[in-house]
Amino acid sequence: MKTFKIAVLPGDGIGPEVMAEARRVLAVAEKKFGFQLALTEARVGGIAIDVDGKALPEETVRICGESDAILFGSVGGPKWESLPPNEQPERAALLPLRKHFALFANLRPAVCFPKLTHASPVKESLIEGGFDVLCVRELTGGLYFGQPKGRHEENGEPVAVDTMIYKKSEIERIAHVAFKAAQGRKKKLTSIDKANVLENGVLWRATVNEIAKQYPDVTLNHLYVDNAAMQLVKNPRGFDVVLAENLFGDILSDEMAMVAGSLGMLPSASLGLKETPTGRFGLFEPSGGTAPDIAGKGIANPIAQILSAAMMLRYSLSEHVAADAIDAAVRRVIDDGLRTGDIWSEGTRRVGTTEMGEAIAAAL
Ligand code: NAD
Ligand code: IPM
Ligand code: MN
Numbered sequence: 045m046k047t048f049k050i051a052v053l054p055g056d057g058i059g060p061e062v063m064a065e066a067r068r069v070l071a072v073a074e075k076k077f078g079f080q081l082a083l084t085e086a087r088v089g090g091i092a093i094d095v096d097g098k099a100l101p102e103e104t105v106r107i108c109g110e111s112d113a114i115l116f117g118s119v120g121g122p123k124w125e126s127l128p129p130n131e132q133p134e135r136a137a138l139l140p141l142r143k144h145f146a147l148f149a150n151l152r153p154a155v156c157f158p159k160l161t162h163a164s165p166v167k168e169s170l171i172e173g174g175f176d177v178l179c180v181r182e183l184t185g186g187l188y189f190g191q192p193k194g195r196h197e198e199n200g201e202p203v204a205v206d207t208m209i210y211k212k213s214e215i216e217r218i219a220h221v222a223f224k225a226a227q228g229r230k231k232k233l234t235s236i237d238k239a240n241v242l243e244n245g246v247l248w249r250a251t252v253n254e255i256a257k258q259y260p261d262v263t264l265n266h267l268y269v270d271n272a273a274m275q276l277v278k279n280p281r282g283f284d285v286v287l288a289e290n291l292f293g294d295i296l297s298d299e300m301a302m303v304a305g306s307l308g309m310l311p312s313a314s315l316g317l318k319e320t321p322t323g324r325f326g327l328f329e330p331s332g333g334t335a336p337d338i339a340g341k342g343i344a345n346p347i348a349q350i351l352s353a354a355m356m357l358r359y360s361l362s363e364h365v366a367a368d369a370i371d372a373a374v375r376r377v378i379d380d381g382l383r384t385g386d387i388w389s390e391g392t393r394r395v396g397t398t399e400m401g402e403a404i405a406a407a408l
Contacts, residue, residue, distance in 0.1 A: 047080040048322070048361050051111040053104065055089040056133065057334025058344035058397075059117025065346035065401025066115065066353040069370060072405045073357070077366040084111070088141075089119025089133035099137035105144065112320045113360035114141070115353060116329035121336045141327065143184055147314035148214070149221045150181040150293065151355070152331050154300035154310055157378050163305035163387040166277055177283045177300050178229065180222040181293025183314055185214045186244070188290045208244050210289065215251040221315075222287035223259040232284035233264050236272050236292050248289065272296060276303060297331055306386040307332035308345030311352035313359050320360055328356040338385075342396045345384040347374055350404055373407035380407075 054063040067083070074081055086104040093099050099119070108114050119133035129135060141147075156175035161168045164175070190207030197203065219235075226233040235252045239245035249266055256264045267275065269292045275282060276296065280303050288296055301310035310331040318325040330348030338344055351374060358367035382403050383392040395403070 045078060045080050046322075047082055048113070049082045049084070049111040050356070051104075051108040051114045052083050052085045053088040053108075053114060053116045054085070055117040055119040055334065056091055056121050057118060057336055057339040059089075059119070059334055061339070061342065061344050061397050062330065062346040062349035063115070063117045065397060065404070066349040068401050068405045069350050069373070069408060070353055072408045073363075073366045073370060076408065077363060077369070079361070079363060079366070088116070088137050090121055090124045092137065093124060093127070093131075093133065099131065099133045100140055105141075108141065108145070112322070113325060113356045114145075114327040115356055116141075116327050117349065118330060118332065118334040121334045121339070139188060142314060143189065145318065145325065145327065146184060146316040147327055148182060148184040149218060149315045150179075150183040151221075151225070151313045151315070152179040152181060152293075152297045152300070152310055153177075154179065154297070154304040156304040157375060159378050159381075160305045160309075160387060162389045163383075164303055166280060166303050170278075171280055171303065173281070175280045175304055177280075177304075178225055178285045179293055179297040179300055180218065180225060180285060180287045181297060182210075182214065182218040182289045183293075184290075185210050186290035208242065210244050210247060212247060212251055215248055216255055219252050219255040219287065222285055223255060223262050226262045226285040227259065230284040231262050233262050234272070234283055234286050235264065235266050236269050236286060236288040236296065237266065238269050238292075239266070240268060244289070252287065269296070273299060276300060301331055306345060307348070308335075308384065308386045309347050309351070311348050311350075311355055313352070313355040315359060322362040323360045326356065326360050328352040328360075342398065343385050344397050345386050346397050346401045347384075347404075350374060350401070369408055370404075373404050376407045377403045 054060040086107045154177045187208045190209035195204050237245035237248040239249045301307040312331045315326040354367040354370035357363040381392045388394045
């Protein structure tokens with residue numbers, strides 16, 4: 045039987061709660077579709093700081109490196125916010141993991157299911173008939189990683205420095221990912237920048253225009269990031285694939301998640317160049333965080349984590365039938381009227397994290 049090695053990193057806050065449900069669904073998928081997952085759990089984030097003294101233990105990196113894919117929860121939270129910034133879970137674990145495995149292509153599919161239009165804060169008339177956008181976010185460059193970065197004093201006053209920097213080749217490779225994705229969808233690509241102010245934006249736009257010549261079947265348009273943030277709520281159906289640099293993609297993908305109904309529904313795949321026997325090595329995680337406001341209450345929406353597991357089956361393991369079946373199972377449970385608190389509305393049945401996971405596993 046085909047066996048895959050998966051590193052499972054639940055992390056902090058709601059991470060372990062939603063990860064348990066993804067594992068429940070994966071266990072059903074294994075039986076039903078005839079493959080085996082050798083899951084190895086490893087500590088990451090705040091829990092690793094507490095137990096191992098650092099957010100990303102070598103052991104965890106080793107387990108990830110020996111796996112076909114990483115299934116990741118979320119890291120961070122109030123408990124670790126008073127540590128020095130570069131020791132905190134986000135900067136000491138998640139960003140280094142993305143960089144270590146060169147996971148430059150972050151795919152975030154924001155889809156509003158037909159029965160969930162009421163969960164969106166956007167007027168139903170604007171998303172009726174479907175909101176379905178793929179955010180392609182550059183993940184290993186820009187302000188997140190640019191040097192110099194740090195804090196110092198000038199004339200006794202604290203100064204902070206972050207550097208936005210992109211090489212042309214970094215823009216080219218993510219643009220190819222976005223154009224190829226658009227070819228498999230509605231063939232429409234919106235590239236985001238701030239070319240009216242930032243040198244990075246000028247290079248971004250020129251490079252994307254150059255790459256566009258190789259994809260004549262894709263319609264390309266450019267939007268400044270501020271206008272894009274506005275258009276996403278004014279005319280959400282006007283988008284198909286959205287290409288953005290690291291920080292702009294971070295911000296806009298949260299907005300897209302909400303237009304689609306909830307951050308708790310938005311999965312992600314972070315892919316690099318490393319091939320596995322059955323696809324591309326990647327890290328798969330919900331786009332949202334550890335949700336400290338609801339952690340420990342058993343009410344978090346596990347769907348983003350479950351759909352991230354489906355993306356893992358699709359991109360790293362090439363188990364397409366199983367991935368599609370998990371997507372379909374999620375849809376069926378939503379159609380049946382089950383809702384966690386974040387997507388609940390009158391006339392639907394409010395359930396907790398576990399019940400939602402069990403229902404999806406049963407539907408599968
Ligand atoms: P967040 O994404 O954790 O939460 C924002 C809001 O969305 C909260 O109201 C939360 O309850 C809600 N939400 C998020 N996921 C949900 C789910 N599955 N079900 C229901 N509601 C959900 O963002 P934040 O509050 O700004 O950050 C909290 C912590 O998480 C911070 O430490 C932050 O750095 C970290 N974070 C980690 C990741 C990651 O590990 N990938 C991503 C984002 C934020
Ligand atoms: C995300 C998160 C991370 C990011 C943080 C936690 C570092 O917000 O994955 O969207 O900004 O990339
Ligand atoms: Mn984010």
